[in-house]
Amino acid sequence: MKQETIKTKKINWQTLLAPLALVILYIFFSIFGNNFFSADMLKNILESSYYIGFMAFGVTFIIITGGIDLSLGTVMMCSALIGAYVFKQHHWPLILALLLTVGVGVLFGFLNGTLVARLKLPPFIATLGTMMMSQGIGSIITSVQSQTWPTATEPVGGWFKKVFIRNDFASFRGFPVGALWLIVFFVIATLILHKTKFGRYTFAIGSNEEAARLSGINVIKWKTGVYTLCGFFVGMSGIFYAAAYTTITPGTGNGQEMNGITGVVIGGTSMSGGSGTMVGTLIGVFIMSVLKNGLSACGLQAPWQTFFTGLVVIGAVLLDIQRTKAANRVKKG
Amino acid sequence: MAETILYMHGIQKYFPGVHALDDVHLELRKGEVMALVGENGAGKSTLMKILTGIYSKDEGTIELYGQPVEIHSPRHAQELGISIVHQELNLMQDLTVAENIFIGRETTKGAFLDKKKQNRMTDELLGSVHLDISAKTPVKHLSVAKQQMVEIAKALSYNNTKILILDEPSASLTTSEIEDLFSFIRRLKATGVGIIYISHRMEELKDITDRITVMRDGQYVDTVNTADTTIDQVVQMMVGRVIYEEPKTHSNVPADAPVILEAEHLSSNVVKDVSFQLRKGEILGFAGLMGAGRTETMRLVCGADPRDTGTIRVNGEEVRVRTPADAVKAGIGYLSEDRKLFGLCLSLSVADNIAMPSLDSLTGALFVKDKLIEKHSREYIEKINVKTPSSHSLVRSLSGGNQQKVVIAKWLLRDCDILIFDEPTRGIDVGAKSEIYKLMNQLTATGKSIIMISSELPELLRMSDRVVVMCEGRVTGEVDIADATQEKIMTYATMR
Numbered sequence: 001m002k003q004e005t006i007k008t009k010k011i012n013w014q015t016l017l018a019p020l021a022l023v024i025l026y027i028f029f030s031i032f033g034n035n036f037f038s039a040d041m042l043k044n045i046l047e048s049s050y051y052i053g054f055m056a057f058g059v060t061f062i063i064i065t066g067g068i069d070l071s072l073g074t075v076m077m078c079s080a081l082i083g084a085y086v087f088k089q090h091h092w093p094l095i096l097a098l099l100l101t102v103g104v105g106v107l108f109g110f111l112n113g114t115l116v117a118r119l120k121l122p123p124f125i126a127t128l129g130t131m132m133m134s135q136g137i138g139s140i141i142t143s144v145q146s147q148t149w150p151t152a153t154e155p156v157g158g159w160f161k162k163v164f165i166r167n168d169f170a171s172f173r174g175f176p177v178g179a180l181w182l183i184v185f186f187v188i189a190t191l192i193l194h195k196t197k198f199g200r201y202t203f204a205i206g207s208n209e210e211a212a213r214l215s216g217i218n219v220i221k222w223k224t225g226v227y228t229l230c231g232f233f234v235g236m237s238g239i240f241y242a243a244a245y246t247t248i249t250p251g252t253g254n255g256q257e258m259n260g261i262t263g264v265v266i267g268g269t270s271m272s273g274g275s276g277t278m279v280g281t282l283i284g285v286f287i288m289s290v291l292k293n294g295l296s297a298c299g300l301q302a303p304w305q306t307f308f309t310g311l312v313v314i315g316a317v318l319l320d321i322q323r324t325k326a327a328n329r330v331k332k333g
Numbered sequence: 334m335a336e337t338i339l340y341m342h343g344i345q346k347y348f349p350g351v352h353a354l355d356d357v358h359l360e361l362r363k364g365e366v367m368a369l370v371g372e373n374g375a376g377k378s379t380l381m382k383i384l385t386g387i388y389s390k391d392e393g394t395i396e397l398y399g400q401p402v403e404i405h406s407p408r409h410a411q412e413l414g415i416s417i418v419h420q421e422l423n424l425m426q427d428l429t430v431a432e433n434i435f436i437g438r439e440t441t442k443g444a445f446l447d448k449k450k451q452n453r454m455t456d457e458l459l460g461s462v463h464l465d466i467s468a469k470t471p472v473k474h475l476s477v478a479k480q481q482m483v484e485i486a487k488a489l490s491y492n493n494t495k496i497l498i499l500d501e502p503s504a505s506l507t508t509s510e511i512e513d514l515f516s517f518i519r520r521l522k523a524t525g526v527g528i529i530y531i532s533h534r535m536e537e538l539k540d541i542t543d544r545i546t547v548m549r550d551g552q553y554v555d556t557v558n559t560a561d562t563t564i565d566q567v568v569q570m571m572v573g574r575v576i577y578e579e580p581k582t583h584s585n586v587p588a589d590a591p592v593i594l595e596a597e598h599l600s601s602n603v604v605k606d607v608s609f610q611l612r613k614g615e616i617l618g619f620a621g622l623m624g625a626g627r628t629e630t631m632r633l634v635c636g637a638d639p640r641d642t643g644t645i646r647v648n649g650e651e652v653r654v655r656t657p658a659d660a661v662k663a664g665i666g667y668l669s670e671d672r673k674l675f676g677l678c679l680s681l682s683v684a685d686n687i688a689m690p691s692l693d694s695l696t697g698a699l700f701v702k703d704k705l706i707e708k709h710s711r712e713y714i715e716k717i718n719v720k721t722p723s724s725h726s727l728v729r730s731l732s733g734g735n736q737q738k739v740v741i742a743k744w745l746l747r748d749c750d751i752l753i754f755d756e757p758t759r760g761i762d763v764g765a766k767s768e769i770y771k772l773m774n775q776l777t778a779t780g781k782s783i784i785m786i787s788s789e790l791p792e793l794l795r796m797s798d799r800v801v802v803m804c805e806g807r808v809t810g811e812v813d814i815a816d817a818t819q820e821k822i823m824t825y826a827t828m829r
Contacts, residue, residue, distance in 0.1 A: 195700040197692050204689055207678030214637055214675055215690040215743065216661030274680040 017319070018268055018283045025287060029294030036297040043176050047165060049289040050178045050240040051076065053282065055260030056267075057189040058109075058233025060281045061226045063264050064193075065206040066273025067116060067123035069227070071108060071131040072234055073256025078138035079104035079238035080248045084147035087157065094150070094157040101242070102235035108134055109231015113224035131257070139250040146249045149242040164243035178240060185236065190278040192229070202226055206273030262309065263288055266316040288312070335362040338398055338527050339384075339496055345392035346379055353379045357393075357553045359546055361496060361527040366518060368530045368538045368559070371548035371571055372762040373732060377531055380548070381498055385417050386410040414495040416488035420504055422480050424472045431455035431468035434487045458490050463520050478510030482517050489526070497521070498529045503537060504760070507623035508788065515541050533762060535564045536791050547571055572764045583815045584798035585777070586615045592649070593782050594665070594751050596634055599643035603629040605806040607643075611751065611784060614777045618797030619786040620822045626806035627786045628670075631753045635667040636660040647751070661690055663751075666744030668737070670756030670786075676740040677728050684710035684724040686739050690747040713742040717772055734765020741772065752776065755786045770796060790819045802826050 030037035055072045062069050083101030086092040092100070108130055115126035150157035164181065166174045193199040201222045204212040213219045237260075242248060267284030269276025288309060295305050339361040346354035354376050361367055371377050382388045384395070386404040394401055397413060404410050424433050431452045432439075440451040455468035464482055472480060481502055488494060499518075503511045518528065518541060530542055538545060539559060547554040547570040554570050594611040604626050611617050619627045633640040636654040645654050645663075652663040660667070669675035677686055687710040688695055695702050695709070710724045719738045721731055728739055737757060744752055754773070758766040773783055773796060787793045793800055800817050802810040802825035810825030 191700070195703075197696045197701055200685065200689075200692055200701055203681060203685070204678050207680045208674075210674060211676055211678055212689070214635070214657045214667055214669075216658040216747075217689070218656070218658050274678065 018266060018280055018287065021266075022283050022287050022290065025290050025294060029290065029297060033294050033297030034299070036294060041293060041297065043166070043174065045286070045289045045293050046176050046179050046182075047244055048292065049285050050165075050182055050244065051237040052256075052259045052263060052288065053182050053285045054185065054233045054237035054240060055257070056263035056281045056285050057185060057278065058230035058237075059257075059260050060189070060264050060267075060269055060276060060278060061193065061199075061202050062123070062230050063261070063269050063271060064202050064273055064276045065223060065226055066209070067223075067227075068127065068261070068271075069112060069230055070124065070127040070257050071112060071134055072230075072237075072260045073258075074131045074135040074138070074253040075105055075108040075231070075234050076238045076241055076256060077248060077250075077253030078108070078134040079235050080149075080242045081138040081142050081147050081250060083238065084149050084242065084248055085142050087149070088147060094160060098239055101238045102232060105231045105233070105235020105238060106228060107231065109228040109234065110224065112231065113227030116227060117220045117223035131254075135251060135253060138253075142250050144250050146247055148247050151246055161243055164240060178243070181240070185233075186278065186282055189233070193278050198222065198225065198229075203274060206275075208274075258313075259288065259309075262313050262316070266312060268319075271317070284316075335364055336398075337361070338363050340396040340399075341380070341384065341393065342396070343393040344380065344383060344390050344395075346376075346383065346388065347391050353551050354383075354390075355552050357548065357551075358556075359529075359553075360556070361529060363495075363527055364522050364525045365543040366522060366528045366530050366541055367556075368532065368542040368545040369548070370532065370535075370538070370545060370567065371554075372764050374550075375548040375571070376551040377548055378500075379551075381417065381500070381529070381531070384410065384496075385415060385498065411491050411494075414493045415498070416491055416494045416496070417498040417500065418481075418484045418488050418502065420501040422477070422484060424480055424483060426473040427471060429469050429471055430459070430466055430475075430483055433472055433483060434458070434490050458486055462486060462489065462517070462524070464517065476510060478506050478513045481506065481514060485517070485521070489521075494526065496527050496529070498531070500531045501533065502530075503532060503534060509622065511537065533760070534789065535568060535763065536789065538567070539564065549573060568763050568767075572767075580795045581798065581814050584615075584813060586612050586798045590614055593647065594634075594784075595646040595649075596630075597644050597646075599630060599633050599645075600641050601629065601633055601638060602641075603806050604633060604640075607803070607806075607808050609801050609808065609811075611782050613782055614780055615798045616773060616777055616783045616785055616796050618793040618800040619784060619803065620790065620793050620800050621803040621826050623788065624805075625803040625826065627803050628755055629806070630803070631667065631755055631784065631786065634660070635665050635753060637667065661747065661749070664749045665751045665753065666690070666747060666749035667753045668740045668744065668755060668757055670759045672733075672736050672740055677736060679729040680727060682725045683714065683719070683721050683728055683731070683739055686728050687713060687724075687743045687746055690743055709746055710742070713746055717742055717745070718768065732761075732765070734761040734768065737761060737765070737769060738772070741769075745776075750780070751782050751784070753784045753786075756788065757785065758787070758789075758792065790822060793822070794819065804828055 035041060055076060059069050059072055079101045082104050083097045086100055087094060087097035112127055112130055115121045116123045150160045152158055152161040163177065165178050167177050169175050193202065201212065201217055204217060205219055205223060209219055263285035264281050265271065266287050267280030269280060291308060291312065292305050295308060337360055341357065341359040344354050344357040357376065357380055359380065369377050379388065383390045386406045386409050395404065402413060404413065434455055435451050440447045440454065452468040459466055459468065464486060466475065466479060472483065475483065488497060502514060506514060521528065532538065542559045544556055544558055545562065545567055546556040547567060549571060590612040592610045593613045597608045599607045607630050621627050632638045633643065634645060636657045636659050644651055646652065647663045652659065654660045654663065673679060684706050688706040692701065695706050707724060714721060714724060717738050719742060720735050728736055758769055777783060785796060794817055798814055800812050800822060801808055802822055804826055809828040812821055
């Protein structure tokens, strides 16, 4: 019983670490950064979090099952490319183009799930394959031409940015609408992960897949579901990437998956599966965003941002190892 | 009486907040095997860690050959002639016997290894303990028992080992391998080595030990001559009360009890045409040597592995069991010896584990009914006496016996009428064992039916109403408990 209380304390302390780091970083950059502590910068931080946030929500489920998805970035680009392509070149209504964007994500997610759950491919290999496939498909369909989504001033689909990124509400100019979307889907993802059967099975599969199977859980079905759900979130991230950056270039997206995965890992979800929280992921994503904008406010440009993000990844994984070690110590004791 | 080579007296050990050892004595004589027994947490390993220099004692004396000694470190213990062989094998599978024995202190000639000399020394060492293994054999080609003996030989290869501690050496061995190990231990005894033998398998103490020292709750209870005592007496000393269920002399199942589970002509690549019937309220024992195909058979019954042929009937009706989910739906729950691998999600809470197979019925339109799960898991925690701080505790933090009970609880909550217990008491201590036995009898009294696979014959004879014996994938015999003896079962079990 004694050990139990010790352990509970430890875990609470560990879960506090991420929010604490976020606050400290924010304060740090507010002091040392140029114009960091301002409403505009906060909007910047939020806006560069949207697409990574959606990606990270999705992959949180996968990482909790003990898997990984390397195709996040390229699938996001692929879906945004295809959406823009049917909108601009084939004059689909914007709403249908958006649905297709999400649909492409869902399809790739389902493909990943089938490969991993039904055909038993290691997640790393399966999603490495779909990473390349999605990158290729995006280029093939668009004939390697950049595609553009409508800007705010365009007559057709001008509402796109207003609905997904920012809009003026009476006296409030440039209200970050995207944040509302992020919060709504954060709440949905949290409820799915922590309150539904789907979420419960996600944890069970990650903790011990064979025990879950022998308990009568249809592991293939639920695991496919997890990857498909992630695909949905990746499709959503495609929309928000498009809304933020307008122009999508074929052949890009490689490396973006690491932003999503890093956010999850910083948020305290264990790469070995079986544990993690959605709120951790949200905080992890914001930590990265604060870091990126903060460093540039300090005058450090892209190479430095990359460098520090790498440092944070290593730090976060080291923390994960420490956490596992602590848990193992308790087991032995 | 043989000379006393080790005398530990009045040993005290404190850990923060715990009085781990309180005035413990231990005496070991030349050329004897002395069992050190006690439940988990009785202080056996703490005492052995003091003897091998891992912990230092807080009070008390240790005498070797009448000379008081202080043991400072594991290395120092080894220099004093005290060696320990751990339960887990620490051999490198791809290296040879000689390379394993001399790992870290290889024989060299100049800058190069002197394999010839090393092999010769190893052969000498193995010969001196009458072990018929070549120094050049890769360890992976040896049986687990032989590997165990290589570990022991390795311990002896340190100069002048006179005191050998064997920590559960038989835990992973089959019956015939244990015989092999025992004759090896007897040969060692003859060379004058004193052996401290730690084991949870009560029955084998009779075979191999000369004396038994019992510990309980960090205290010394008594030392008895093995020949003058019974296993039940030893167990009683260990737990401080009478615990085992009375052995069955006749079946408790009425002759006309309905057949609840019937398997016919089951086969896979290991299982060959196995048929059996389980009746309501029965404990059906499955006996056999390791590799007889008992676990494989049960994995077919519960859908864990695909089967080539065979039908399964529950309450007379055929059920299509193709996945574990089908089996669970038909009311068949499987509890494995390896609960960590097959039974539990260690990183999840007790309540989550208990609720796992029943989650369908514990979910509303959208969300899981956590309060209901809480209520049910509390109910079962209480009913079958799972010792856990709360239903939110992680299963990882529970002891083996209590983890096993969590697995039972999850099948009970799922309302499974057929429970398959595969080695349910392996690796858990006597007190917890007896609780599992009691629980099994309570379950059958309430109309559940149990299939119990066990490699411990006394356990099967104590619990079963009927015993099915398997050998090499086939059913070779079936005996009613009234006529069952160890000899009879062993005859069937070796009937090739």
